[in-house]
């Protein structure tokens with residue numbers, strides 16, 4: 001009997017290891033021969049631990065499994081049976097390209113990876129010149145999934161054109177945004193796809209070394225990525241002679257130390273060089289003077305992990321999906337107070353309302369939805385009246401929002417949006433790298449000002465507006481520059497929550 005149990009850390013936090021152990025023990029007791037493969041998560045976090053049994057080539061699911069369910073699952077009598085996993089609405093409605101193998105294969109089984117389309121992209125790229133690879137990425141329309149949405153092909157072109165004795169590929173796996181977990185899930189569930197994407201990036205721009213800057217809060221991802229790099233090297237995918245091509249690319253995993261600002265690319269490069277994680281002034285761009293002063297591609301995990309499927313299926317197939325200037329798929333991460341949280345990969349274009357209400361099923365508490373924060377701690381709190389907005393870069397921007405890394409955190413009507421504005425400002429105060437005054441001092445003053453509003457000081461609100469303007473215009477990076485977005489969106493869309501302190505004072 002073939003069984004699949006996730007090893008993803010969200011599934012483990014919900015008891016997947018215990019369920020796997022109980023299935024082994026129960027099978028032994030009953031004298032059934034079982035083979036358990038540990039996989040990544042399918043992304044339906046509300047169903048984890050999700051056990052799957054293969055029957056005639058079809059995987060049958062059992063959701064929210066506990067160790068006590070083991071006997072019934074093996075006997076086929078469990079009331080937690082969900083039917084074929086691929087037929088579940090959540091799975092059927094996706095366009096899983098970047099995440100196609102996650103939850104399906106053993107993450108560290110290279111043969112399994114190859115059997116499911118892995119390495120086809122790298123093989124194709126090895127037959128192309130650097131410029132042809134860059135052109136293919138441009139044609140795909142891929143834009144950076146780390147937050148800014150910068151066209152990946154254009155960034156690669158700059159590094160390709162730079163003349164230097166050494167160039168680097170740096171993968172940003174700091175994933176600090178609230179409500180985001182796509183980077184972690186792919187590194188735990190399909191690490192070879194990131195390695196393959198980085199190798200293709202290296203071939204494109206002429207870089208022979210790569211680094212994954214991976215946050216220390218992800219011990220499982222660090223362990224799996226490290227092992228995958230060792231395996232890839234031992235099988236000749238990395239090293240002096242990538243797949244026998246005579247071209248070199250090697251990489252290593254570096255652990256971050258837990259600062260949000262180290263996700264900002266120049267701060268990350270400082271940290272990678274062993275320096276304090278402070279933001280560097282731009283120019284020079286990292287593409288020209290990045291790691292150790294050399295031309296460097298800095299890309300998010302999902303950007304790089306999407307490259308292999310673009311080369312496997314062709315740029316046009318990828319570009320055919322999506323809307324406007326947002327091409328291909330977006331990996332939505334649905335979190336917060338929501339009935340069905342998880343990862344959903346789809347062509348750009350779904351509306352926020354469809355995601356929150358239809359996919360997410362509304363709030364977990366069952367109360368009405370009040371707001372959704374899209375794009376991490378620097379994204380706007382959007383009210384329900386904005387839920388028709390399609391989730392595309394420009395489309396969300398037009399509504400005063402930010403797609404960012406596509407994390408969506410949902411709040412119910414019991415949420416005090418003044419408290420959320422305070423939280424956003426305090427986050428900036430705590431995480432500020434301290435290099436520039438509007439952010440370092442402004443965020444501290446901002447928290448004090450919001451406290452004055454809470455206490456009913458009517459003069460403090462225009463002061464907060466002014467302060468946000470200064471932070472937006474005067475900050476060196478997006479931490480100070482974008483914190484006004486959540487703060488002022490709360491003020492604008494939920495004015496009643498900023499009047500309650502006043503009422504209390506009267």
Ligand SMILES: Cc1cc2nc3c(=O)[nH]c(=O)nc-3n(C[C@H](O)[C@H](O)[C@H](O)COP(=O)(O)O)c2cc1C
Pocket residue numbers: 143144145146147148149150152172173174175176177260261262263264265266298299300301303304477478479
């Ligand atoms: C404060 C701050 C934090 C950031 N954190 C991350 C992060 O955790 N992961 C990430 O990929 N990009 C993060 N970014 C964006 C990076 O600076 C950079 O744009 C990105 O790594 C480029 O890769 P991409 O083009 O593939 O998106 C952050 C930016 C700022 C200003």
Ligand code: SF4
Pocket residue numbers: 261279431432433434435436437439440475476477478479480481
């Ligand atoms: S905005 Fe904040 S985090 Fe960014 S450089 Fe200035 S002080 Fe540092």
